[in-house]
Amino acid sequence: MKWVTRENANVDRIACPWLIKRFIDPEAEFLFVPRDRVLEVAEREGAHSYDAPGAEYTHRDGKCSFDVLIEEFDLTGDAALVRLAQIVHAADVSEDADSSPEGRGLSAIAHGFALLHGTEDHRKIDLETPMYDALYAWCGQQGS
């Protein structure tokens, strides 16, 4: 299945592909397009849209797209994933920057990758996938 979002991603739009590939759709293919073309491309490609205004899975009720995907795909039983979502949320939602102490570090790192790689979003996915694997592994060790 194709998944489409806005290009020039920072936190949520790179964390979501990690989540989708690992837990929702291992065959997922990701498209990054200009903000005003997300819904049009989703319609044309028969793709899921995420993290964009009017998208299928996007911010709602104070939750970021990563939170929403975890809820929608019934992944809340995975304690490590729920802990990771707290970090991603803090990194992504500036009003909640201090809701998890690890958020500001992840935000700085994700923004750093975005500054270096701009609209090369697939490159960011490649570079940041091991990072989210690592955070997930750490989260899995907490409370055990």
Place this chain on the structure above:
Amino acid sequence: MLWDIARMVHEADLGDERYDAPEAPGLDVLLRGLSMVRGDEDVLAISRPLFDGLYEYRARATILGREPS
């Protein structure tokens, strides 16, 4: 900028609150997680671009006088 990174690394490593480095806890758990799932060589290969990014982030923050968004 390099000093900003040094502060983050100091606090990520020691956590003694000698410096104000709010990014340190995230950097700390990320590097801990990496060493749980990867060998030393991979940790270096994966974290090198990460530190390049952090350096760029601090450089931009210094120019802007605020955190880049």
